[in-house]
Amino acid sequence: MRILFVLPLLAAPVFAQNLSDIALQIPQFDSIKCKFKQEKQVSGMVFKSSGDFVFEKDKGVIFYTTYPVKSTASYTTKEYRHINNVINAIAGKNYSKLEKDFEFSFDNRILKLMPKPVSQAYNHLKLLEIETGDAKINKIVILLCDGTKTSIWFQ
């Protein structure tokens, strides 16, 4: 009877094709602090922002937005456990944890995750792209079913 819980849906579990091949090509990520830039395209509008990013392994991620407004988006609490599970699984290369709900492919250093129809995320998330560097993530693109596209660059 309780109504949906969309936030966790955006980061529900995931699945993979050729898991072992892909795992070999993607580095393992450790805790990191860096700058980020974000561009969000929604309802025909573009919102740009930037700030500091913190990833603490096994805890979660925090975005300290400093421009154009000051705000903190922390995904470390129990409410964001699903998001953290996905982040930690990718960072720790535990792709098997994600294979139930996502299909994914890896090409040209870009890891693409697409929710399967059985996934809670299927009706909301269309595509998650992760562009990897040598030992870190360079860029993430989140494409939602309603057309919202969020691109985040890490520097």
Next chain:
Amino acid sequence: MIKRILFLIFSIIFFIFAFLYAKPPEADLMKAFINPHSQMEKNIVKLAGISSTTVNVFGTDEIPNNNQDFSEILDVYREYPASFLSAHKRELLKNRQYRELENEALEGIYSPLGFYAAPIDKDPYLLATDFLISKNKNEAAEFEGKTYQLSRLKIQNTKELESLIEDVKGKDIYLTGTPVHSYFASKKSSKEINIICLISILGLIVLSKIFFHSVKVLIPIVLSIIFGFLFGFSACTFVFGKLHVLTFVFSTSLIGISLDYVLHYFYGSCSRGFKTGLTSSMLTTVTAFLTLLFSNIEVLRQIAIFTSFGLLGVYLFVIFILPCFKIPDTYNLNWRLRFPKKLFYTIILAVIAIGAFNIKFEDNLKNLYVPPKHLFEAEALYQKVFNPQAGEFLLIEGANLEEILEKEESIDGFGLSNFVSSTKRQNENLALVKELYNADLALLENKLGVKFNPSLKLYDSEKFPLNKEFMLDNTTSFVIVPKKTAGSFNIADEISKILKRLRYTSLKLLPVVFGMLFILLSCIYGVKKALKISFSPLLGVVFTVGVLSLSRLSLNLFHILGLFLILGFSLDYSIFRLNGDEKSNNAVFISFVSTALSFLLLSFTSFKLISSLGLTIFIGVTVSYISSLFMLKSEHEKI
């Protein structure tokens, strides 16, 4: 011969029509006992039905997906973002804290992983998103250093539940809620019933070997049982349409009585008084069961028709069809009960007397069911981790949905108004949001460098997809309130009250049934013989109450229902013992042993309702049978 053929043709047509007319059996336990006397009882049945489909899934591991489709509801919030406000946003709007609202909107818009319940250009202050998130509280909780997630799933059928149980196997995930208890209880019960059936069949085979030197005798016995069952089922289907599964369970007594009739045929069909004995036995037992029609308890009314017509069917089968079968060789067990009569009755009377001072009744629904250990522990953990509301329900009545929603909005509770607002509340919300837009929207647009086109539409709450989940009828909804309040009630307590009323009704009906049977027996055998016949069944009933009370067992509705069946079984023993010869006594003995064994086994089942019934009948028929050995000497025994 023609009579037999006609009888069979008529019966087959009767069965075919019944099967065509039959509906799938009703499995809802509440519907077995409650033929709602009032609107309140109807509502309780509906509320119990609602809770009986929800499973709480919680644990520290990833909980299974909630496959429910909420898109229709999401569409409403997407299209009408300003009509629905969370308490927090409403407060800010009322206090004209527009800066705060703007900051919250900006945080949401720039949030990297944020989502939007409605398009930003239609809902720039993310009111719909905030409303939606406000409904997602308490779905996670910390307990002893662990984080537990909770999901409430609607389960439509057993297959879905089995799949869920399979999904969570081996994970730190727990299931609670009525469907889970029903599933495990019925699974365990069916396993136990299978074992009991197996032991009963083995017992029957052993008895057949001892008394008939052959198991071939089981063929007419089984045929008569099937015929009686079909006859009862067909009549009951025509009267009630949909039968309850418990009717089938209780109607197992038909098996015992069918066995009686066939055994008596084998042992006494040649004797003079056989037909009279069989007819009066059938009439008295049918009368006993038909009296249950006045009970106003749905399952008892069904049992009354099922068993009465079942017995009539067996009776007709014995009269018309059994003569086609060869009467098997019978073995006569020559034995006399050596137990001192006076000592027997002294013990019986002592138990009755002491038991009378210890009678206690139990109507509390919770005490009628003892969950398996793993479910008990899961329920305890669920209570500790999530501390759910006590389950106090409040019924809200109104001339229409608008009135109901307005009333709900003035109450602190969980109901339909948590998801859809009344027109009055929506108009208030729209006015507040309009003020915000007039005062602040241009500023927000300037900050973001965009132009918004916000939506300010009123939603027709009559169309809300969740209405049917909370409305009991067109003028009544329910709300779950956090604590006891004027007019609120607890479903389990209300059901217990209903069980108490039913127990009273059944208890009052028992002497009426007995009185009617006595009058009938007096008409057939005269008052003196009727007294003799009735004494042992009455003793069986009273002693059972005494011994249960003495054992500090509180009597529940099912013990009382068992007392009716004691009358039905043991009257037969008395009638046949009085009218039959030595052979007939053997038939009574076999019949008693098989019945007592079946119900003794039933008393060991884990399902308390069924074990109560089994224990009651076992004690009752045993004492009644032994008493009949002392009280009733058939003509040959007097010689």
